[in-house]
Amino acid sequence: MSKAIVLYLHVHQPFRVRHYSVFDIAQRHNYFEADYHDRTNNERIVHKVAEKSYLPTNKRLLKLLHEHPEFRLSMSITGTIIEQLEAWAPHVLQSFKDLVDTGRVEIVGETYHHSLAFFYSRQEFEAQVEMHKKKVQDIFGQTPQVFRNTELSYNNDLAYWADKAGYKGILAEGWDKILGWRSPNFVYQPAYTKNIRLLMKNYKLSDDIAFRFGDRNWAGWPLTADKFTHWLNETHDAQIFNLFMDYETFGEHQWDESGIFDFLEHLPKEWLNRSDNSFMTVSEAIDTHEPVDHVDTPYTVTWADTERDLSAWLGNSMQSSSINKLYALEQSILGTGDLALIDDWRKLQTSDHFYYMCTKWFNDGDIHAYFSPYENPYDAFIAFMNAYQDLKYRLHTKGIDIL
Numbered sequence: 001m002s003k004a005i006v007l008y009l010h011v012h013q014p015f016r017v018r019h020y021s022v023f024d025i026a027q028r029h030n031y032f033e034a035d036y037h038d039r040t041n042n043e044r045i046v047h048k049v050a051e052k053s054y055l056p057t058n059k060r061l062l063k064l065l066h067e068h069p070e071f072r073l074s075m076s077i078t079g080t081i082i083e084q085l086e087a088w089a090p091h092v093l094q095s096f097k098d099l100v101d102t103g104r105v106e107i108v109g110e111t112y113h114h115s116l117a118f119f120y121s122r123q124e125f126e127a128q129v130e131m132h133k134k135k136v137q138d139i140f141g142q143t144p145q146v147f148r149n150t151e152l153s154y155n156n157d158l159a160y161w162a163d164k165a166g167y168k169g170i171l172a173e174g175w176d177k178i179l180g181w182r183s184p185n186f187v188y189q190p191a192y193t194k195n196i197r198l199l200m201k202n203y204k205l206s207d208d209i210a211f212r213f214g215d216r217n218w219a220g221w222p223l224t225a226d227k228f229t230h231w232l233n234e235t236h237d238a239q240i241f242n243l244f245m246d247y248e249t250f251g252e253h254q255w256d257e258s259g260i261f262d263f264l265e266h267l268p269k270e271w272l273n274r275s276d277n278s279f280m281t282v283s284e285a286i287d288t289h290e291p292v293d294h295v296d297t298p299y300t301v302t303w304a305d306t307e308r309d310l311s312a313w314l315g316n317s318m319q320s321s322s323i324n325k326l327y328a329l330e331q332s333i334l335g336t337g338d339l340a341l342i343d344d345w346r347k348l349q350t351s352d353h354f355y356y357m358c359t360k361w362f363n364d365g366d367i368h369a370y371f372s373p374y375e376n377p378y379d380a381f382i383a384f385m386n387a388y389q390d391l392k393y394r395l396h397t398k399g400i401d402i403l
Contacts, residue, residue, distance in 0.1 A: 002276040003232065004240050005267075006199065006285045008171065010148075011077040011096070011247040012114050013049065013084055014352035016040045016373050017383045024386065029394065031344060031387040039373040040383075043088045046081075050092045053251035058095040060261060064268050065102045071268045072104035074282045075247065076148055079112030079128075079135050080350060093139070100140045106281035107136050108171065109144030115349035116150055116313060118158060119300070120327040128346070129165075146170065146282045150351050152201065152244070152303035153310065156296065159190030159198065167196055169286040171244065173303040174200035182293060185238035189291035197286040198295055201244040201303060205231070210245040214258035222259065225266035233274065240285050244303070305360065313354040318381040323354055325388060332400050333391070341394055348387060356380035 018034035018041075034041040064071050077096065085093035099105045111117060112132040117125035129147075137143055146169040147162045154172035162170045174184030182188075184200040208228070212218045220227075232241055246253065254260040271277050280288065304312040314320050326348055333345045356372040357380045374380040392402045 003238055004278045004280040005271060006240050006242045006280050006282060007073040008244045008282060009075045009247040011081055013046055013081040014350040015080055015347045016042055017387055020383045020386045022386055025390045026393045029390060042084060046084045046088055049252055050089050053248045054092050057250040058099060060265055061099055065104055068268045070272055070278055072279045072281050074106040074108055076108040076110050078114045079132050080114060082135060106283055107140050107142045107144055109133055109147045111150055113346045113349050114150050114351055116351050118149055121330055124330060153300055155300045156191055156298055159193050163193040163196040169197045169199060169282055172198060172200050173301050173308055174202055175301045175308045178297050178301055183237055184242055185240055186292045187289040188293055188295045191294050191296040197291055199242050199282055202242050205241060206243050206245050210249045213254045213260055225263050225270040229270040239289055312358055313351050316359050318357045319354045322384055332395055336398055353384050
């Protein structure tokens with residue numbers, strides 16, 4: 001049986017809220033502008049991630065695309081990181097455009113602000129999806145044909161929406177509780193849809209690269225391209241291997257010293273040693289394979305934490321309170337027509353803000369702490385809520401009072 005690797009990488013950075021204090025409210029509205037050497041400074045973080053991850057990864061991917069005509073991949077890139085690259089690192093944005101210009105890199109659609117708007121406001125969700133589509137068309141010259149929601153959050157309702165919106169495919173976590181006895185290594189059709197197809201992440205194989213690669217205590221260490229392709233070749237019940245992960249896996253989460261770039265460089269050659277092995281974009285996988293079954297997902301599944309649900313963002317009272325208060329401002333904010341106010345409100349919707357407020361323990365808690373620029377979840381909550389109070393003040397100056 002012929003097999004294909006479907007490599008999908010996600011590029012995102014939020015506009016982090018600086019240590020915005022109660023004394024800043026009604027005085028300064030620069031929620032996202034920390035001093036350059038502050039841990040929350042967005043420009044400094046973008047430069048760091050670009051040097052460690054984006055530039056070296058793109059250099060190697062472009063080389064692989066030139067060396068292997070059969071090699072291809074898919075990626076999504078949020079509006080928030082595009083804006084930051086436009087402002088502070090246009091040469092890095094150009095390196096992404098160079099990949100897309102090869103004609104073998106597909107851009108996947110999503111919300112512009114990496115938000116959870118689908119679960120709070122369908123109107124706002126659709127506005128952000130349209131914003132992202134226009135940005136991708138403008139920057140990369142592509143119109144997304146496949147959709148992924150923030151943090152791979154997915155359920156039947158989202159699939160139904162994406163089907164009606166005309167997408168040919170949608171991405172989701174291949175979570176055991178949803179798949180049951182079935183394998184993520186095939187194309188599926190979401191329940192209650194007519195045309196759309198579902199690609200489900202093989203989280204075990206993806207996480208071998210994204211999370212376990214540098215762990216010397218892992219039984220699979222060291223993971224070489226030869227060993228990895230052997231595992232895939234020995235998997236008989238498979239048509240596609242959906243390897244979905246953050247772009248920052250390469251160089252940022254797994255440092256150069258771990259050998260991650262060597263792994264990336266050798267993977268295409270090792271995999272393509274067999275004539276019936278290939279790489280496919282998400283659209284090519286959908287176009288090439290018929291769905292083998294319907295998948296019913298009555299509740300929301302994500303690719304985060306051991307629970308694979310929304311608890312990484314909404315699991316405690318700080319998180320649920322702050323996100324509900326933010327979306328409660330929607331009609332008032334949009335009604336002002338104030339573009340700067342609307343933009344700040346949308347930047348505050350980015351899911352990372354609520355992720356930083358997570359109070360989980362053990363391994364999941366360690367991961368949240370690793371990604372957070374704050375000393376603790378409570379500092380993240382305080383900074384966010386002070387910015388929220390300032391949004392209310394700005395509405396007040398326009399004659400709109402929110403209780």
